[in-house]
Amino acid sequence: MNPRTTAILAVLALVLGAFVYFHEIGGEAERKAAQENEERIHPGLDQDDVEAIELTTRDGIAARFERHDGSWALVSPVEGPADSVALDAMAHALTTLQRMGSVAEPGDLAQYGLDEGARIVRFEIGGTSRGLRIGGPTPVGGHTYVARLADDDVGYVETYRINAFDRNLDDLRERRIFRFAEGDVRTLRVSWHEGDHEVEVALARDERGEWQMGAPLVTRADQRTVHDLLSDLAFLRAKGFVDERTPAIEAALADPLLRISWTLEGDHLERSAKIAGPFEDALLVEAEDGRVFRIDVERRDDWKTRINDYRDKMLSEFDVSSARRIVLGFADEDARSTRHLTAGLAESGWTSETPDVDPDRISELVREFASLRAEDIVADEMGPDELGSLGLAPPRVEVRIEGEAMEDGSRPLLANVEIGNAVEGRGLFARRGDESTVYVLPQSMADRIPISEEALMRQPETPPAAEGDPGKGPSDGPGADPLEGVEIP
Incomplete structure (x- = not known):
């Protein structure tokens, strides 16, 4: 074949292919959009251009809503902010509602519920008023008859698409009370x-x-x-x-x-x-x-x-990943001396000196103190006798958690907490090591924070809750109230 002829045929093929693509394939979306627009009850409108909507609500109240600077407001029968989501849904329905079919010769509109008893929704765009009449249901198919206010052309639409207009007045008002983040x-x-x-x-x-x-x-x-x-x-x-x-x-x-x-x-x-x-x-x-x-x-x-x-009730708060050492000081039974236990974080996990404590137990304890929040404040200051009755003078256990050693060998102090007695019905008493305020931790903490070396060696258990008191855990049991006579703010 002549090379010139071949080239001409190739060009024609390209042109034909481009025509098919842009007209038949590329133009399909445009044709579909144009067809959908023609099927709309109110073609050629944009929901963002709707300036006002008037309707009688489901509870029989005539209401008018207007949009200013992008926000909807109720202007009648009372004034106030409107629910923008609900009003935007109405504007969307009014401008995009598509007819699923039409009645060729409608005749008497009463048979479609489109006479004087029809629900009417009016809306304004660019100062021009338009409206939608909503009639009764179709005999079959789950549709509803509708017509424009401007003419008597009867069509029917899917009923669920007009549910936006079936609302009580309160449902169209802004229910948000405080306008701040x-x-x-x-x-x-x-x-x-x-x-x-x-x-x-x-x-x-x-x-x-x-x-x-x-x-x-x-x-x-x-x-x-x-x-x-x-x-x-x-x-x-x-x-x-x-x-x-x-x-x-x-x-x-x-x-x-x-x-x-x-x-x-x-x-x-x-x-x-x-x-x-x-x-x-x-x-x-x-x-x-x-x-x-x-x-x-x-x-x-x-x-x-x-x-x-x-008031602040955080006894300790730190990034758990920054903890490198924990020191526990347990008072002996006669409260005359304190036995210290030290554990450090190594590559293999937490390791302790004598006695050998389960690394998971130490890890759980560090996590507890990474965000230890009291339930309440008992008193800003107490005397020695009152502190002693709570197990805080001396404390049952002192907990110090430290971070990575610095160049001079010192370590940042992440937590310094003193723990006292656990008293049923009160909780677990505690205070920061550097202040006098006495706090009480939730009763549930009594089993998770050991107040003796023996308790540390035991794995924490979750005892069955006492009937009517799901928060109860082990405690020192009932007895004389250690706070009797103490004024709690």
Whole structure:
């Protein structure tokens, strides 16, 4: 064959192939999109362009919603933020709803439920009002009859695609109460009534982002308590709305259970809220903008109302991988001398001098002290006799955990904790080695932290819980209360 002819045929083949690809294959997606657009009840519209929606809700309330700066708001019958997810779903349905079929000669619209009794959803785009009429179900197929407001063309759509319009008014309102993220809060004040006076705890983040208490004491705050409070508030959702502030509502809010004030990062404006009640079957929350919500009354137990709840209760905290040595000092029975046991971390694991302790037991103990948090604070200071009654003068066991040796031979101190007696119904008493405050650990810690050399040599067991007290473990048993006469804050 002539080379020139071959070249021409090759070019034609390429052109034909390109035509087939771009027209038949590449154009398939465009043709499909165009067909889907033609099948829409309202073709050629974008859900992001919907500016307003009006409808009568399932509970029979005429409501209007408007979108401003990307956020939906309820403007009638009351004003307030709307649930953007629910309203976006409506806007999506209005602009993308596809007919599954049409009625050629509809005749009387009443037979389709599209007469005066039809549900009507109006919406606005670019100042132009449009609308959707929703009628009754089709005889078969699980579809619903619909029509535009502008004409009487009857079609039917899949019923589940219009469920977005079948909502009560409260379901379309924003149920989120507090509009902040836990990490954005910089200062926090929490107050409540104790008897005839008000108690206030003032907290602030330091330069490391850790919470410190400024009043009524200057001390480190309990990071977990503050985190849990802010997280609970950030995710708190209303179960109902109070649109009319009756005298009874005002009276309840005037005597709140809790007052909360906060500032946010980069903003010195202090915002405040109240939690009050119970009122009827709910608690009331007055948000920073004055709106009032109803929440489940069971939430009352979620918020702490003791000063000690907000005080730091971490007895020791360190990266467990940094521990290299642990020294345990056990007091003898007459409390006149202390026997020390030292264990170090080698390549093969934890090894101890006489007596030989199971390496796993040492490893478990180090992990316990890597994040040892007390349950409560017993007292900021005690006398020798009171400390002795708790097994803290001298302590039943002293625990020192150290890190890697430095160039000068010294080791960083990771933990220094004194452990006392375990008392049934109270817990395990303890304090940091460098301070006078006495703490109590959960009862469950009594079996995991040995208070004698004999207990260290035993493998910890999980005894069956006593009936009605799943947290009980071994203890010194019942007897005279060592805290009798001690005032606990």
